[in-house]
Amino acid sequence: MKKEDDMAKQDTSRPARAAGAPDPSRRSLLRGTLAAGGAVAAGLMAGRARAAAPVTSVTPDPLITEVQDWNRYLGGGVDTAPYGLPSEFEADVVRRNVAWLTADTTSSINFTPLHALDGIITPNGVCFERHHGGAAEIDPAQHRLMIHGLVDKPLVFTMADLMRFPRVNRVFFLECAANSGMEWRGSQLNGCQFTHGMIHNVMYTGVPLRLLLEEAGVKPSGKWILAEGADASGMTRSIPLEKALDDCLVAFKMNGEALRAEQGYPVRLVVPGWEGNMWVKWLRRLEVGDKPWQQREETSKYTDLLPTGKARRFTWMMDVKSVITNPSPQAPLSHGKGRTVVTGLAWSGAGTIKRVDVTLDGGRNWHAARIDGPSLDKSLHRFYYEFDWDGSELLLQSRAMDEMGYVQPTKNALRTSRGENSIYHNNGIQTWRVQADGVTENVEVS
Amino acid sequence: MLKFPKAFPMGAATAFAVLFTLSTPVLAAEGAGKSGIERPEGGYGLGREALPEEIDAWDIDIRPDGTGLPEGRGTVAEGEVLFTDNCAMCHGDFGEGVGRWPVLAGGQDTLTNERPEKTIGSYWPFLSTVYDYVRRAMPFGNAKSLTNDNVYAITAYLLYLNDIVTDEDFELSKANFTDIHLPNEANFIDDDRYEEPHWKADAAPCMTDCKPDPVKVTMRARILDVTPDGEGDAIE
Incomplete structure (x- = not known):
């Protein structure tokens, strides 16, 4: 199974624990679980943005009915990590180079x-x-x-x-x-x-x-x-x-x-x-x-x-812009139809973000997203759009408006004005295509 | 329904002033930037006066009008030797660039092409930038190791590689530096972004039935397959 192979590969590619740290029993547990494969492993891989399929089985969940290693044996002491690092299950959350x-x-x-x-x-x-x-x-x-x-x-x-x-x-x-x-x-x-x-x-x-x-x-x-x-x-x-x-x-x-x-x-x-x-x-x-x-x-x-x-020259200001961060190609919509959270970021060098709209159909119809968290001058803003996904293909976009009334343009509007060689200041609207199976891709639309 | 001010059309000359005019109420409202910190009379009395030798050691920037140029001189022929020894491993013997390191010469009349070649000769507006940058940042990994005469010679050689001077005996010096102008100087304009029509569109954008037909995918990143680390595969 390709999926399990990928997971196993991910596990071996993880950096080893810091020297001097006690070998936690959960490490060996993880290996064993991965070898066994299945939904339990997928659950442990939450950090991989590869969520488990919803548990619909009527058989009791062994994660609940059985005592787990982390439930029985001691974890690391306070001197394990004098400067704390993310959980090993988050090892994929790193900067990447192209x-x-x-x-x-x-x-x-x-x-x-x-x-x-x-x-x-x-x-x-x-x-x-x-x-x-x-x-x-x-x-x-x-x-x-x-x-x-x-x-x-x-x-x-x-x-x-x-x-x-x-x-x-x-x-x-x-x-x-x-x-x-x-x-x-x-x-x-x-x-x-x-x-x-x-x-x-x-x-x-x-x-x-x-x-x-x-x-x-x-x-x-x-x-x-x-x-x-x-x-x-x-x-x-x-x-x-x-x-x-x-x-x-x-x-x-x-x-x-x-x-x-x-x-x-x-x-x-x-x-x-x-x-x-x-x-x-x-x-x-x-x-x-x-x-x-x-x-x-x-x-x-x-x-x-x-x-x-x-x-x-001297094109200093960063214009109003937004992007949907989930789902996106590295974070597919793997849970199937039903309740779905779309989230993303919006920002403007001109001040605060006043509004973000989200479309599911490539820009034919838009819905006001919910901005949550502090709305600060020249800072990222977090937005959410929650809906019931019917499982059909989505063409997701977000469109930000800042407090000065500037509206994020389409990429084609920018190309009409600037051609394709200006390199910098591309604040155009991004499209993600979500397939019925949840796989998400960077596309452009008509 | 929220109402928003129409996007301001900003002229090249006024863009900057307008930006600040617009920013002021925001900052005042939040107390951001304007920290409300009152400077004590007579100042903070922190730091010490910089000595002339210290300013001389660090103040190496050069402007297009020649401000900052040191005394010195160097010829094209001298520059060729220095360039071969110090620069060619990345930039190529003739400034053509090795791998993805910057191309320094050629590319004239390509700026309107589908793939422009932006070099000192085809794109850079000012020769002072060449002297300034070579002196502060080159050779890559051994910055600030060249003498002022070395930098004059390398700059002269870069002019030669770009056919801006044609005589191998040409000597560049503080005295004749500002006589030389790069071909593309006149093609830089102030920021007139906000004259673009899309910024002037109604700031209450369409919400329903905004496109007549169902939207079609016109381009897919998957076709190019240039995403690193097999990320494309990981989601299959």
């Missing part, structure tokens, strides 16, 4: 497993990574942040200095401008992790950039800042001073803990609602100037080529 996209993993991107997450907060360990010279490892004691240029007094801060400024907590999405960029020519990748996973949403703790700039004293001629990273790519972007003074943060925490190395530890720039490349990681320098610097990432990259041969 190897053919880039030349080397040290200048590449991976993708957030959106299909396996819920709520609005992205766990730190699965926030997608994009870096241009590998993830730098920097001792915070050896990190410096310099502000200079058109300022009254150029300054150098240590991390300890930064921690003495007033700080704030804000939840923001960070979306790469190239998110969904592989889909401009048509449906290409089977999974919302790959089509929409260049995004994450965390709570940042940091110092308003305005306070740091005011400490140095920006001269009246200052109109732009250049932000630079300390990594091997020396990442740089020009940012208008108005934005820098408005809502940008110099952040050192994400979801309450220190930034992960791959997210710019010990300190990064937060540029709410604007393309992720501007959120310079390993931030070491802020220069104030009177013009933009026309750096590599704002000229040769992150400019949007149009069919005329002209290219838009």
Whole structure:
């Protein structure tokens, strides 16, 4: 049976338990159960998004009538995992790379497993990574942040200095401008992790950039800042001073803990609602100037080529967008007809999301979805649409509207305006085709 | 039925200003961004003054008007040797690119093609970006190891590979740098996204009977089969 073979393969591919951890009896139990196959194994594989068929048997469920190992024997002690990790049954919930996209993993991107997450907060360990010279490892004691240029007094801060400024907590999405960029020519990748996973949403703790700039004293001629990273790519972007003074943060925490190395530890720039490349990681320098610097990432990259041969530059804002995360190709609708939960994410660089509509028939008829959880400025919003599935084919789409009244466009509307070579800022409506057997695929529709 | 403001048509020049105008009430309402933190008189007194030597060490950015260019010089011929030793393993001897590493030369007149080739000669608007980027980030894995003269020479060689200079004896220096303009400079425009017709559509979109015929699938990702890790198989 192919299904069981796949499961067995999954089990052997799981990483081994951390060294020093006692061999839990449930590990051997899992192996045994998998060898036996059947519905019990499928139940254990819930993390695989391969849910068990509903139990309709009239025979008593041995999971209830028999004492299970975890019910009898002791689990791990409090010193088993000083830094906690997800359950081993969640081993598939990881960032994934698309190897053919880039030349080397040290200048590449991976993708957030959106299909396996819920709520609005992205766990730190699965926030997608994009870096241009590998993830730098920097001792915070050896990190410096310099502000200079058109300022009254150029300054150098240590991390300890930064921690003495007033700080704030804000939840923001960070979306790469190239998110969904592989889909401009048509449906290409089977999974919302790959089509929409260049995004994450965390709570940042940091110092308003305005306070740091005011400490140095920006001269009246200052109109732009250049932000630079300390990594091997020396990442740089020009940012208008108005934005820098408005809502940008110099952040050192994400979801309450220190930034992960791959997210710019010990300190990064937060540029709410604007393309992720501007959120310079390993931030070491802020220069104030009177013009933009026309750096590599704002000229040769992150400019949007149009069919005329002209290219838009400084396309900073991330437009209103949404995607259904379940079901999706990596998370098929395996439970059969009956009560069904469709869920997904919506966001806009212009502010909050006011409404999300869901269609089951490829856009002929739409239904208002239910937004649940905090509705925060420039943050992911979680939506749900619950219905009774009759088991027939579905063409699922979601359509978001933000508080400014912008409505997520169709991919074809974007292509009409921009052609197929602009790479960035593809916020078009995504279609998933759900077959009667629940298998779900990335498609485009008439 | 909720009513929403019509999408604002934003002109290229006004897009930015409008964005901020629109953002303000949101921020004020939530107290986001505007943290309500009052800066003490005289400031926080944190950090120390940056020394001129420290600013010089880090301030290596260069603008199109030549601001930031260091003293120095280098010829096409010198650049060819340096490029072969330091760059060709990824970018190819003639900037043609190895594997998926960036192509640096050629591609002129391809920007309206189905598959544009975006290179320094065909796409990049400013030569200052080449100098700045090579000096800060190249060679890949050994950044900031080239001298300023080395970078002038490599930049000169990249001009030569793109037929922007044709003389192997051409010497690029701080003095003549801003005389050189890349061919595609005029083809960059400000962000005029919000002029696109779809943004001006009625912000109360259709809810029922929005398409006359049953919807048909026109394209399937499965046909391409480029999804990694056998994810496509796992759901069979």
